[in-house]
Amino acid sequence: MVAASIALLVLGAIGAVKAGSAGASYMYDLEQVQPALATVAPAVRDPHTPRLAHRVFLVIIDGLRLDKSYELPFLDELRRRGVDTEATSHYPSWSRPNYVSILTGVPPSASGVRTNHHSTPVAIDSLMDRARAAGLTVATATDYDVLPGLFLRKRTAASAVHPEVARADDPLDDLDIDAMADPLSEAAVRAPDANLESPFNDARYAPWPGGFTEASTALAAGNADLVVLLFGAVDSAGHAHGGESPEYREATEIADRALARALGRVDLTQDAIVVTADHGHTKRGGHGGIEPEVLSVPLILAGAGVKPGTSANDARLIDIAPTVSALLGIPAPGHGLGRTLDDVLALDPADKIARDIADQQRLTMTRGVVAGAEARAATDLLENRAERIALVLGGAAFASVLAALLIRRRVLRLDVRVLLVSVPAFFIVYYALIGTLGQRFSPSLLPALGIIAVSMAKFGIAAMIVQLLASMAALRNQGTLGQRLAAANGIAWTGLMLAMIPAGLAWAFFPPPYVTLPSPVWLVVIPAVQVAVACAAIDVALTLMVEVIIFAARAWQRDTRPLDS
Template sequence: MKPAIKRVIVFILFIGITLGAYFLATGITDSIYAYRSPLKENSPPSADPLGEPMARKVVFVLIDALRYDTSLNADIMPTLNNLRSQAAYARTSSQTPSYSAPGYSVLFTGAWPYLSDGPAFNLDYDDIPAWTQDNLFTAAKRNGLNTAASAYYWFEKLIPADSLDVGFFTAGEDQAADREVVDAALPWIRSNDYQLILIHIDQVDYAGHHEGGPAGPNWDTAANRADSLLAEILSALDLEQDVIFVASDHGQIDAGGHGGQDPVTLVEPFVLAGKGITPGDYGDILMVDIAPTLAAVLGTNIPAAAQGQVLVEMLSGLPETVSAALPQAILAQQQGLLKTYETAMGITTPTQITDQDQIVLLTQQQIEKYSSQRLSRERIWRLIPTLIVLAGVFWLLKKNSQKGDINLLLGAVTYTVLFHLIYFVVRGKVYSYSAIISQSELIVVNGLIVLILMTAIWYGFARWMKWFEQGKTLLLDRSSRLFFVTIFLTSLPVLVHFVWNGLYVGWTLPVLGIHYIALLSLLQIMFLAGGALLIYLGLMVFFDRKNERLTA
C-alpha cells in the first residue's frame, strides 16, 4: 500500500474512533438515564387496605445521605441514639444505583431500582417522572388517609399529585433549606390532620457533596444539626399514639459522593419507634422491607410492586384485623407481582407459588431466576461476536507484525499502568459512579491526563527506539501502531461491558461497576484517538515543511 493512502486511512480511523468513542460514551450514559422498569406499562394490581392504622400518624424522617456509621455516633447524633434505645432498629442494605432518586423510589414503593420505575440516575427537575408504581402515598390515599410532604423539590415531581394533600418543596439543600422544611412540617404534626408525613432533611448530603465529604469536619456538623431538627420533630410527637421512622436513602464515600457500588453507600440506618413498636436490635434488613412494614403500620395495602417483607416481629401493636388479613394480603400481593413480571418478560409458562410462610423469599428467587436465565442467554449471544472480533484483531496483528512490536505493547501497558496509578493512587478515585464530582471534571481532568501521558509515552518511545532518525515513513507508521495498540488495550473493558451488560441499558439495570469502567475507558479512547490524530497531523506538517526548506 502506498504511504499516502495508508496515511489517509490512519487519519480516517483516528477520526472515526474519536467520534465513535464519544457517541458510545454518551449513548451508554443516556440509556441509563432513560431506563424505565419492565412494569411501567403494566403495573401489578393494587389490593384493598389491610384495615385500621396501628398509630395516629406516621412521620417519616428521611435524613439524606446519612451514613450508618455516622448514625451510631452518640456524640454527633445524641437524639437519634436516644431514640434508638427505645426503638426497633436495624442496618438497612440497599442496591445500586446509590443515587437519591432511585433510593427515594425504593423507600416508598418497596421495589428495587430495576423494578420501581423511579429514575435510575438523578435527573434534572423538569425531567423527573412521577412514580408509576403503587407507593406509600397512593396506598395511604386509597385508605382514606391524609398525606403531607416537606422535602427537596424532586419529591414534588416523584409523588403523584393526586396522592398528596399538602406539600412544601424547596430547591435548597443546605441548613437554611432544612430549617424551612421542618418549620413547614411542624404545624402538620401538631394538627393531627395528617396520617402520613414525610420530612426530608438534606444538609448532610449537601455537606458530603460541597463541604469536604464525610472525612471532613463539616459532615459531622451537618449531621449534628440534622439531629437537632430531629429533636424538634420528636417534641411535637406523642410516641404513645404516634410512630416515627428515621432512615436514609444512601451513604457517601469518604471523599464525598455516591451512586456506585461502594459498600459504604449501600448501608443505611433504620430506626422505628412509637405506638405498637417492639424495641430491639433486628440486625440486617433490606431497604425493600421498609415500605411493606410502614404500610402495615398505616393499615394500607402493601404497595403492589413491593419486593420486601413486612417486619411483623417489630409490630406487636398491630390491630387484630390487620394481623389476620396480613398473610393472605402478602400472598396475593406477591402472586400479583410475579404474574405481572412474567407477563412483562414474556414468560409463557408462569409459576404458581402458594407457600404463605415463604412467599416473599420464593417469589423474589423466581424473579431473580427469570432475570438470570435471560441474562445468561443474552451474554452467550454477545460473547460469540466478541470472540470473533478479538480473534480477527489478533490475526491482523500477527499478519502485520513487525520487528519491535513487543515494544509497542510495552508502551500501551505503560500508559495503562500510569493512568490507573494516577487515577487510583494519586487522585484517590474509586472505580465507581460515586467518584464523579461533575461531568466536566470527569471529562476534562481525565482527558488532560490521557493527553499528557500519551504524548510523553509516545515521545519517550520515539526517542528510545530512534524513530526520529529513521525517517518520516517509519516514524508515522510506528507512532500510529503505538496509538492503535494502546487504544485496543484500553477498549478491553468496553468489550467486557458489552458481553456482560449489553452496550445500552435495556430491560434491566447493568452491573454498575463494569458500566462505569467502560465509560472511563471510552473517555480515554476518545482522547487517545483525538490526541493521536493531532500528533499524526503535526508530524506530517513538520516533515512537509522540513522538505520545503530543504528544497528551497
C-alpha cells in the same frame, strides 16, 4: 503514507465520537422508563388490620450513614423510646433510586430508577397512592430534591378540578421532570396546564435547612395522616467533605436539631415517627456502590404502634413502605418487593398473620413479574450475543489484515520498542488514576454528584498527555522521516485496537438496555472502557497530527534548502 495516517485519523475520530457518546449516555441507558412492574396492575391486598398510629412521620435524612447517626440527642431519644435498628440500602446506592425503594418498596433493579438522572415520573405504586386511595391525606417537606416530581401522576377525571380536560391515558414517558424544574423550559411553562397532579396533597420545597424546619413544623402542626420529610444537608456535606469529616458531623447535628424542632411536639402515644436514610457515604464522600458504610443506614421507629426495644432482622429499605402501611392500617403499595417488619410493630398475632399473608400474595405476583422480565432479557441478550461477538472479532480481523497490507507497503511499522514505550502509557496512567484516586472500581468512586464518564474523562486527558509525550520521546530516533511516520502509524493502530476490542467486547456482553443491572464493578468498568476508547482515539489523532506536521515541515525544509543556498 500520509493518506494511511489520515485514514487512521478518521477511524480514530469515528471511534472517539461513538465511544464518547456511549460513555455519556451510559447513565441514561441504565434507566428503565417502563420497568416490567409498571406494566402490570399493582397487587393491592387489604389485610384489614387496625390502624396503629393516627399519623406517621416518615423522615429520610439523605446520606446519613448508620455509624454517624448516633450521639444525636433527638434521634437517640427516639431510639430510647422506640426501636433502634438498621436497614440496608439497595445498589446502586444513589438517592433517587432509594427514595423510590423507601416510598414504593421496589428496589432500583426492578423500579427502573437506577441513577439520579432518572427524570421521568415513576409509574410504580407508592405509599402516597395507597394512603390517598384509603382516603388519607399526604404531605411532604424537603429542602433537597424532587420527591413530588418523581411521583407525578396523571390526573384522573375523578381527581381533577376540571374533569372535562382530564385524560388518564396521557403518557408520562416523555415528561422530563428535571427540565420542568427550570422555569424557562417549555415543559415548565406548559406545566400548569399539563394533565398532571402531585402525589401529595401538600408539597413544600424550601431549599435551605431553616426552610425545611419551618415547612416541617407547619406540617407537624397540620393534620396530614402521612408526612414524608426529606432533609438534604447531610448528603451535601458528605459530598463536599466526606463521611468522616467534622463538616459531615456538624450537618448531622443540624439535621437532628431541625427534626427536634419540627417533631418535638409530636404526641408519640398517638402518632409514630420513622427515621431512615437513602444511603450512607464513603470516607472520601460518595455513594452508589456496595461498601458497608454506604449500604448501612439507620432505621429508627418510635411512637404509637411501635413495640419498644424490639429489633428488625435483615431489614431493607424496601421493607419500610409495607411497615408504614401497617402502622396506618392500609394495604401496602402493590408493586412492592419488601415485607412488613412485623417484629417491631404492636400487632395482634392474628393481624400479624393477616399482614404476612397479604405480603406473600403480593410477593408471589411482583417477584414473578420481575423474574419473568429478567429471564426474557437474559434470553434476548444470549440470542444476539454470538452475533455481536462475531462482529467485534470480525472487525478486529479485518483491521489486522489491513495492518498487514500496510506493513508490507512500509506505511505502518510495528516497532516493538516504540510500542512498548508509548502504547501502554495511556492505559497504565488512566486505569491507575481510576484505581487509586477513585479507590477501587466502585460506583461510589465519585465524591461529587455527576456523571461517572465525565470524571473519567479527566483521568483520560491526564493519561493522554503522558502517552503523547512518551510517543514523541519514542519516535525521536526513528531513522528517516518515512520510518518515523510509519512507526507513528503503528502506535496509532495498536492503541486503537487495544482500546476498541475491549469496548467492542463490553458492548457484546453488556449491551443496553440494562434490564438486569450490571454488577458494581461492571457499572464502572463499562463507562471506563468507553471513555478509554474516546481518549485513546483522540490521542491517536493528536499523535498523528503532530507527526504529519513534522513530516510535512521537514519534507518542505528539505525541498526548499537547495533553493536557499
